[in-house]
Amino acid sequence: MHSDDVVWSMLGNRQFCSYKMTTKTQNFCRNEYNLTGLCNRSSCPLANSQYATVREEKGRCYLYMKTIERAAFPRRLWERVLLSKNYEKALEEIDENLIYWPRFIRHKCKQRFTKITQYLIRIRKLTLKRQRKLVPLRRKIERRENRREEKALIAAQLDNAIEKELLERLKQDTYGDIYNFPIHAFDKALQQQEAESESESDAEREEEDEDDEDVDKREFVEAEDSELSDFEDMDKLETSSEEEQEEEEEVEKKASHSKWKGKTPLKGPARRKRPYIEIEYEEETEPSTKTKTA
Amino acid sequence: SVHMGRHCWALIGPVPGDGAGPPAPERVLFPPTFSVSEIKNKQRRHFMFLRWKQQQRKEKLALKKKRRKEREALGDKAPPKAVPKTIENQRVYDETTVDPNDEEVAFDEATDEFAPYFNRQTVPKILITTSDRPRGRTVRFCEQLATVIPNSHVYYRRGLALKRIIPQCIARDFTDLIVINEDRKIPNGLVLSHLPDGPTAHFRMSSVRLRKEIKRKGKEPTEHVPEVILNNFTTRLGHSIGRMFAALFPHNPQFIGRQVATFHNQRDYIFFRFHRYIFKSEKKVGIQELGPRFTLKLRSLQKGTFDSKFGEYEWIHKRREMDRSRRKFHL
Numbered sequence: 001m002h003s004d005d006v007v008w009s010m011l012g013n014r015q016f017c018s019y020k021m022t023t024k025t026q027n028f029c030r031n032e033y034n035l036t037g038l039c040n041r042s043s044c045p046l047a048n049s050q051y052a053t054v055r056e057e058k059g060r061c062y063l064y065m066k067t068i069e070r071a072a073f074p075r076r077l078w079e080r081v082l083l084s085k086n087y088e089k090a091l092e093e094i095d096e097n098l099i100y101w102p103r104f105i106r107h108k109c110k111q112r113f114t115k116i117t118q119y120l121i122r123i124r125k126l127t128l129k130r131q132r133k134l135v136p137l138r139r140k141i142e143r144r145e146n147r148r149e150e151k152a153l154i155a156a157q158l159d160n161a162i163e164k165e166l167l168e169r170l171k172q173d174t175y176g177d178i179y180n181f182p183i184h185a186f187d188k189a190l191q192q193q194e195a196e197s198e199s200e201s202d203a204e205r206e207e208e209d210e211d212d213e214d215v216d217k218r219e220f221v222e223a224e225d226s227e228l229s230d231f232e233d234m235d236k237l238e239t240s241s242e243e244e245q246e247e248e249e250e251v252e253k254k255a256s257h258s259k260w261k262g263k264t265p266l267k268g269p270a271r272r273k274r275p276y277i278e279i280e281y282e283e284e285t286e287p288s289t290k291t292k293t294a
Numbered sequence: 295s296v297h298m299g300r301h302c303w304a305l306i307g308p309v310p311g312d313g314a315g316p317p318a319p320e321r322v323l324f325p326p327t328f329s330v331s332e333i334k335n336k337q338r339r340h341f342m343f344l345r346w347k348q349q350q351r352k353e354k355l356a357l358k359k360k361r362r363k364e365r366e367a368l369g370d371k372a373p374p375k376a377v378p379k380t381i382e383n384q385r386v387y388d389e390t391t392v393d394p395n396d397e398e399v400a401f402d403e404a405t406d407e408f409a410p411y412f413n414r415q416t417v418p419k420i421l422i423t424t425s426d427r428p429r430g431r432t433v434r435f436c437e438q439l440a441t442v443i444p445n446s447h448v449y450y451r452r453g454l455a456l457k458r459i460i461p462q463c464i465a466r467d468f469t470d471l472i473v474i475n476e477d478r479k480i481p482n483g484l485v486l487s488h489l490p491d492g493p494t495a496h497f498r499m500s501s502v503r504l505r506k507e508i509k510r511k512g513k514e515p516t517e518h519v520p521e522v523i524l525n526n527f528t529t530r531l532g533h534s535i536g537r538m539f540a541a542l543f544p545h546n547p548q549f550i551g552r553q554v555a556t557f558h559n560q561r562d563y564i565f566f567r568f569h570r571y572i573f574k575s576e577k578k579v580g581i582q583e584l585g586p587r588f589t590l591k592l593r594s595l596q597k598g599t600f601d602s603k604f605g606e607y608e609w610i611h612k613r614r615e616m617d618r619s620r621r622k623f624h625l
Contacts, residue, residue, distance in 0.1 A: 130455055132426070141613070149500060149563050149589055155382065156560035158567060159581060165523050166554065166571055166579050175549050181576040 008047035012039060017046070033064060033078070035108045042104055052098055052105050054083070054113045061090065061116055063097055063109065087117060381561065386622040390530040399530070403537070407492040411469070411541045418542055420446035420470045421463055426453055429479040431504070436474060438505055438586045442555065442568050443542055444519050446472075456600050464489055470542055471600075474499070484590060486538060487600050493608070494600045495538060497564075497590040504586055512570050512582040518551020519544050520568070526559040531609055532625040535564075535592060553584070562623045564590040592625060 011017040019031040020039050027039035035053050036043045045051050049068040054061055063081040070077050081097055083090040091110055098106045170179060330346055333339040365372045377383070392399050403409070410416045420443055422436050428450070440446045451459075456473065463471055468489055475483030481502055487494040505511060522543050527536035539557045552572060558565045568585030595609040609624075616624065 129453065145498075145591070146500070148561065149591075152561040152563045153565065153589075155380070156558055156565060158556070158558055158565060161525055161558060162523060162554065162556050162567070162569060162571075162581055163579050165525065165556075166573075166581075167577065169521075170573060170576070170579075178549055179573050181573075 004047050004049055008041055008044065012041065012044050012047050017044075019046075033066075035105065035112060043108070050101070050105075052101065052109055054094070054109050054116060056116045056120065059120060060085075061113060063094055065097065083113070381621060384621050386619060388529050388622075388624070391528050392530055392533050399533070403533075406534075406537075407488055407490075408537045408541050411545070412537075414545055416469055418445060418469045418544055419467060420472060420542060421468045422446055422448045422472045422474070423451045423459070424473065424481075425475045426451060428474075428476050431479055431502075432474060432476045432481045434504055435481055435502060435586060439472070439474075441515050442520070442585045444517070444544055460487075460489070460599050473600075481588075485600060486542075488538060488541060489599065491598055493534065493538065494596040494598070494605070495535060495592060496594045496596070498593055500589050500591070502586065502588045505584070508583055508585075508587065510583070512584045515553060515568065515570075515584045516551055518548040518553055519546060520551065520553035520555045521547040521549070523554055523556040523558070525556065527557075527625060529625060531592075531595065532559060534595070535625065554581075555585075559625050562591060562625050564592070564625070566590065 012020070015022070017029075017039070019029050019034075021028040021030055028037060029039040029044060031045050032055070033045040033051070033053050034043060035045075035051070041047060045053070045066070049066070049071055051066045053064045055064060056062070061083045063083055065079045065081070066077055067079075070079075081093070083093055090113060094109050094113060095106065098109060169175065330339060330342045333342060403412075411418065422440055422443075424432050424436060428436070436448045440448045451473075460471065470492075471485075471487040471489055473485040473487075474481045475485065477483075482499055484497040484499045485494065486497070505514075520543065522540055524536045524540060527533055536557070536559075543555065552570055554569050554571055556565070556567045556569065558567070565587070566589070567583060567587050569581040569583050571579055571581045573579050592609075593611050594607055597606040597608055611624075616622070
């Protein structure tokens with residue numbers, strides 16, 4: 001027994017033990033047979049000739065014991081006992097094997113065995129769950145893909161593409177009657193008017209051939225008619241577009257306020273009514289930063 | 295020899311550091327084997343190089359002017375302008391490019407998994423979820439994505455296996471499942487799965503910008519159903535991916551909302567943007583970006599629902615084979 005003290009005073013107490021690891025607050029023992037993992041007089045496997053540990057191999061726990069009778073035979077030094085898989089039974093086996101051993105070693109063995117079973121259970125549970133697979137990134141490839149993405153973004157010219165697509169959809173009339181641009185409607189009206197005037201001019205030529213006396217009168221009548229028709233059409237245009245626009249804008253107002261943000265309104269003709277609505281919207285708009293439009 | 299050296303110096307002209315010297319002479323005489331890189335002094339060498347550059351630019355400009363004059367002189371007989379080569383021009387022709395009038399493709403599309411959607415039989419209902427334990431950025435991105443896509447719900451994944459989620463989704467009438475994979479607190483992958491045994495596409499996601507990071511953005515997207523724009527999906531594979539994206543949105547866009555979601559494919563990168571547009575006139579439209587933006591790159595397309603081990607893959611991105619040529623694209 002005094003060799004233990006000698007061993008401890010030589011190795012453990014001082015820095016000569018190769019298994020000893022010192023940190024700021026504590027000393028650890030790296031010996032694989034150590035019971036607690038700390039470097040103490042009572043838990044050093046080199047400085048105690050009667051010692052026991054619990055270790056696990058491939059999921060099974062074993063109790064390792066060392067007695068002073070076998071101190072001269074290093075090969076037979078550690079005796080190994082397989083513990084049962086049942087937790088309580090294993091504890092009883094530990095007690096039974098370490099009967100009459102110091103209390104400290106018995107207690108620590110049981111504690112260690114408990115810890116080991118707990119982490120084995122955890123391992124088994126985790127392997128059943130999905131595990132995250134870590135795939136290493138290849139730096140060169142990442143860099144290449146990022147660079148290509150930047151270049152593709154520049155080549156894409158997204159804003160232009162989107163605008164073009166939207167204008168095409170407008171041309172192909174997918175929006176139906178929502179947007180009624182004056183150029184469109186004006187063109188339609190012109191076409192109508194041309195058709196009318198053509199038919200009228202045909203009729204006029206016939207009449208002229210028949211009666212040359214009433215040329216002036218007829219011309220006068222004609223001019224009046226065309227002007228009137230023009231004006232009427234314009235009015236109709238204005239009112240219809242206005243109505244639709246007002247309705248639409250009211251709906252928009254309800255749906256979301258201040259989308260306009262004081263932008264110039266869409267419709268050309270009948271500007272006299274516009275300022276009224278503009279003012280309303282400007283009152284509603286919140287002071288906000290300029291919005292990106294193109 | 296030294297004499298020769300002095301001769302050169304005299305001809306070279308004013309050197310920087312002489313203060314305001316006379317302007318550089320137009321025609322400079324150099325000995326025949328002179329090159330700018332031989333001057334040992336860095337300042338002088340730099341000066342000479344700049345002058346040489348200026349000269350080159352002048353010559354280039356003169357050449358351009360001459361060409362333009364010639365072109366104008368010829369008038370109608372001038373040869374057509376040379377079109378510069380771009381990667382899109384030089385793209386290797388893909389044999390699976392879809393011809394708009396192709397009957398076989400039309401027949402396929404009428405009978406594939408998206409047919410019920412395009413026939414207006416089903417209304418899309420989308421489930422958005424993430425990988426385990428999402429961090430703040432991913433969570434916020436999911437929320438924003440849910441505002442962009444109508445009729446979508448965000449559910450947190452609490453360690454559930456995808457294979458168990460999928461039958462439950464099908465039972466609750468979901469049509470699509472989006473899983474956003476996260477790595478180091480940023481979303482980096484997207485799995486899009488069409489549910490009643492539809493195809494599953496796995497994308498690599500990059501450049502994710504949340505709403506607050508977008509400059510000059512508009513207000514929040516409203517509840518209106520947005521329009522969808524799909525650009526540049528030319529091949530068969532591109533077509534099927536395009537249909538997958540289209541199946542996410544309901545078929546009846548509300549034009550009052552003036553919102554548009556764009557999936558633009560360029561060189562195999564799919565850019566997603568969400569805008570609000572306004573027609574200023576017949577020829578002019580203004581767009582304002584709302585909503586998140588991200589880019590996707592297709593990694594694999596699987597025939598059935600998500601099954602990484604036993605699934606039947608229609609297309610996988612094989613780096614060694616497919617990344618050989620810079621002019622070959624697959625979407």
